Amino acid sequence: xxxxxxRALIDRFYTAFAQKNTEAMNACxxxxxxxxxxxxxxxxxxxITSMWSMLIERGGKDLTVTHKILDVTxxxxxxxxxxxxxxxxxxxxxxxxxxxxxxxxxxKIVYHKDHxxxxxxxxxxxxxxxxxxxxxxxxxxxxxxxxxxxxxxxxKK
Numbered sequence: 001x002x003x004x005x006x007r008a009l010i011d012r013f014y015t016a017f018a019q020k021n022t023e024a025m026n027a028c029x030x031x032x033x034x035x036x037x038x039x040x041x042x043x044x045x046x047x048i049t050s051m052w053s054m055l056i057e058r059g060g061k062d063l064t065v066t067h068k069i070l071d072v073t074x075x076x077x078x079x080x081x082x083x084x085x086x087x088x089x090x091x092x093x094x095x096x097x098x099x100x101x102x103x104x105x106x107x108k109i110v111y112h113k114d115h116x117x118x119x120x121x122x123x124x125x126x127x128x129x130x131x132x133x134x135x136x137x138x139x140x141x142x143x144x145x146x147x148x149x150x151x152x153x154x155x156k157k
Contacts, residue, residue: 002074003072003073003074005107006072006073006074006075006076006077006104007069007072007077009028009077009104009107009108009109010069010072010077010079010102011067011069012024012028013025013028013109014065014067014079014081016028017052017056017065017067017081018064018065018066018067020056020063022049022052022053022056025052026048026049026052028108028109029045029048029049029108029109029110029112030045030105030106030108030109030110031045032044032045032110033045033048033108033109033110033111033112034048034110034111034112035047035048035051035111035112035113035114036112036113036114037098037113037114037115037116038114038115038116038118038121038140038143038144039118039121039143039144039147040144040147040148040151041144041147041148043151046155047151047155048112050151050154050155051151053154054150054151054154055085058085058088059083059085059086060085060086062084062085062086063083063084063085064083064084064085065081065082065083065084066081066082067079067080067081067082068080068081070099075103075104075105076101076102076103076104077101077102077104078099078100078101078102079099079100079102080097080098080099080100081097081098081100082095082096082097082098083095083096083098084096087124087125087126089125090125090126090127092124092125092126092127093124094121094124094125095124096116096120096121096124097116097117098114098115098116099114099115099116100112100113100114100115101113101115118134118135118139118140118143119134119135120134121134122134122139122143
């Protein structure tokens with residue numbers, strides 16, 4: 001695929017996210033895709049598609065997503081995106097700035113890794129407990145365990 005086609009793929013993905021169109025987002029992924037981030041850890045194909053649906057559903061009308069593509073090559077892309085939403089458990093507003101790395105093969109995302117500051121996220125989402133413990137491995141493990149549990153319950157609906 002060309003650099004322009006890869007850029008268009010990533011732009012299509014985030015535009016669909018901003019429009020809360022999970023079907024269009026999920027169409028950007030290959031069947032055996034892998035996703036990683038600090039909150040969920042490592043997810044496979046069906047977990048990925050369910051995660052985006054769950055996050056969009058829980059973010060509701062207050063979820064806003066913006067993006068900027070930073071770099072694109074033949075098989076890789078890097079983007080910066082921001083999500084603003086009320087965290088479902090506390091209703092505290094989260095303003096998360098994320099850097100995403102992608103590996104693209106045959107016009108589809110095969111690997112997607114999001115990087116963000118877990119301490120900042122915990123501070124915004126959880127308030128004082130997140131501020132005090134968001135830097136710790138304990139809190140990161142607790143967030144991941146809770147996120148995965150929530151995702152797997154959502155997938156059973």
